[in-house]
Every structure is written in structure tokens, then in C-alpha cells.
Amino acid sequence: MVLDCRHVWDQISNYIDGTVPQEFRDAVEEHLAHCRHCAAVLDSTRNILVLIADERTFEIPVGYSDRLHARLQEAIAAGD
Amino acid sequence: MSAQPERTSSQASLSSAERDARLIARILAGDRELFHELVRPYETAVYTAAYAILQNEHDAEDAAQEAMLKALKSLPNFRAEAKFSTWLISIVINEARGRLRHARVLKIESLDAAAVDEEGAPVPAVISDWREVPSQALERKELRELLRSAIAGLPEIYRETILLRDVQEFSIAEAAAALGVGEGVVKTRLLRARLMLQKILAPQLRSKRSGLFGLFRSKAGGSWF
Numbered sequence: 001m002v003l004d005c006r007h008v009w010d011q012i013s014n015y016i017d018g019t020v021p022q023e024f025r026d027a028v029e030e031h032l033a034h035c036r037h038c039a040a041v042l043d044s045t046r047n048i049l050v051l052i053a054d055e056r057t058f059e060i061p062v063g064y065s066d067r068l069h070a071r072l073q074e075a076i077a078a079g080d
Numbered sequence: 081m082s083a084q085p086e087r088t089s090s091q092a093s094l095s096s097a098e099r100d101a102r103l104i105a106r107i108l109a110g111d112r113e114l115f116h117e118l119v120r121p122y123e124t125a126v127y128t129a130a131y132a133i134l135q136n137e138h139d140a141e142d143a144a145q146e147a148m149l150k151a152l153k154s155l156p157n158f159r160a161e162a163k164f165s166t167w168l169i170s171i172v173i174n175e176a177r178g179r180l181r182h183a184r185v186l187k188i189e190s191l192d193a194a195a196v197d198e199e200g201a202p203v204p205a206v207i208s209d210w211r212e213v214p215s216q217a218l219e220r221k222e223l224r225e226l227l228r229s230a231i232a233g234l235p236e237i238y239r240e241t242i243l244l245r246d247v248q249e250f251s252i253a254e255a256a257a258a259l260g261v262g263e264g265v266v267k268t269r270l271l272r273a274r275l276m277l278q279k280i281l282a283p284q285l286r287s288k289r290s291g292l293f294g295l296f297r298s299k300a301g302g303s304w305f
Binding site: 009010012013014016017019036037039040041043044045047048049050051052053054056057058059060061064065067068069071072073075076 | 112113115116119120123124127128131137141144145148149152153203204205206207208209210212213215217218219223224227228231242246247249252267270271274275277278281282285
């Protein structure tokens with residue numbers, strides 16, 4: 001199986017998630033070994049996903065948990 | 081995120097499901113105080129799901145609280161064939177979407193975006209090389225804001241999908257259940273969302289290498305670019 005760049009881009013998300021068939025995976029890796037552009041697209045996409053998954057990227061407001069449980073306690077106590 | 085629904089370990093999944101089932105049974109039997117314990121592992125996910133849709137801290141917290149109250153009230157209706165965390169997230173997604181509609185700020189993007197779902201993936205930013213941005217660079221506020229801004233700029237359906245899958249680390253199946261769509265739709269939206277982010281962020285991150293972020297030095301003393 002020979003892939004062009006567009007094929008790789010179309011499946012890059014499934015490739016990252018490991019949900020492509022082995023034959024396709026092998027073909028992607030063969031392509032990546034010779035295509036620095038697709039390798040850079042894959043590396044940058046993976047890197048960006050790691051960064052957005054970091055807990056520092058989406059901060060929870062200070063006191064959120066306390067306010068939430070105080071509100072829940074009111075409802076529990078009121079029998080709501 | 082510190083509180084994430086489990087995704088990969090079947091053992092962890094089983095124990096989490098058992099934990100939730102036991103707590104729910106006791107809550108429904110009258111020990112309502114245990115609701116705090118039931119939802120504590122998921123409260124961060126609930127907030128983040130609300131934030132993904134509303135893009136505003138105050139509104140997101142309000143929606144998260146309201147969703148939790150609705151979950152408390154609706155707990156007798158919970159059916160164990162779904163995971164509790166997925167059920168809870170679907171409640172907050174509906175709550176947040178409802179608020180958007182109520183505020184009449186719902187962009188006419190859902191239908192448009194759904195239509196283009198059937199088309200091919202967007203073209204990524206084609207670059208010739210990539211030098212990894214280490215996670216420690218997130219100590220810089222500028223980088224965090226750059227990432228948040230890029231996600232905020234995605235259409236809602238892509239924003240909520242990537243937040244559930246890549247930030248909250250839901251499985252494809254869990255994200256599909258929470259969003260009320262099929263797994264194929266989640267995969268398609270995920271591809272588009274990820275490539276959109278790459279297209280927006282990769283050139284910016286590269287261009288920052290000798291500018292703003294270039295000032296950053298790791299603890300080891302080297303630049304992260």
C-alpha cells in the first residue's frame with residue numbers, strides 16, 4: 001500500500017488513536033520515514049495534544065469545588 | 081485535569097463502575113450526603129465540558145452547578161447501562177447548550193459544521209520540521225493563552241469533542257455517548273478539530289521560537305525551542 005500525503009492527513013487522527021488497521025499503520029510509517037513534512041505534521045499535532053491535555057492549560061476557578069459542594073449541600077439538606 | 085473518567089484499564093473501569101453503583105444504591109436508599117463523594121471524581125470534567133461550550137468561567141461554573149443539581153434530582157432515573165460519568169457529562173452538555181440557546185448567542189454553526197463533517201479533513205499547516213514544545217513551557221501564561229484561544233476559536237462541535245477526548249481523555253465511545261452522536265461522527269470531528277488546531281498553532285508556536293517563548297529557559301538551562 002502506497003500512500004500520498006493527503007491519505008496520511010485524512011487518517012492522522014485515527015493513527016494517533018491507534019485505530020487504523022496494521023497494514024495501513026505500516027504504510028503510514030513507511031510514508032513518514034520518507035516524508036519530513038508529514039512527520040512534522042504528526043509530531044506537531046501530537047505535541048499540541050499533549051500541551052492541551054496538561055492540567056495547566058485549563059485552570060479550574062479557585063474555590064469552584066467548595067462552592068459546588070456548598071450548593072449541593074443546600075439541595076441535599078432541603079431534600080431537593 | 082486532575083479528575084478524569086478512566087479510559088483504558090478495564091480493571092479500573094470496572095472498579096470505578098462498581099464504586100459508582102454502590103454509592104448510587106446507598107444514595108437512593110436515603111444516604112444523600114454520599115452524592116458529594118459520588119461526583120467528586122468528575123467535578124473537573126463537568127466544569128471543563130461546560131467551559132468548552134460556554135467559553136466563560138462564570139457561566140461554566142454556573143452551568144456545572146446546575147447540572148450537578150439536576151443529576152442529584154434525576155439520579156433515580158439513571159440507568160446502569162450507561163456509565164455514571166458519561167450520563168453526568170451529557171447532563172452538563174445539555175445544560176450548557178441550553179444556556180447558549182437561551183442567551184441567543186448560539187452561532188449558526190452546528191448545521192454548517194455537521195454538513196462539512198461529511199467532507200474531507202482540512203489541510204494541516206505543512207511544515208518541514210518540528211521541535212517539541214515541552215510541557216514545562218506551560219509555565220508561561222502566554223503559551224496557555226495561545227492554546228486556549230485556539231480551542232476557543234473552533235466551532236462548538238469540534239471544541240466540545242476535542243475537550244472530551246483530548247483534555248478529559250474520554251474514550252471514543254464515551255465521548256459519543258456524552259455528545260449523543262455515533263462513534264464515526266466523533267472520529268470525524270476529532271480529525272477536523274485536531275488538524276484545525278495544528279493548522280492554527282503549529283506556525284505560531286514555530287514563529288515564537290526566537291521571540292516571546294524564546295525567552296523561556298528550562299530548569300536545565302536550555303531553550304525549549
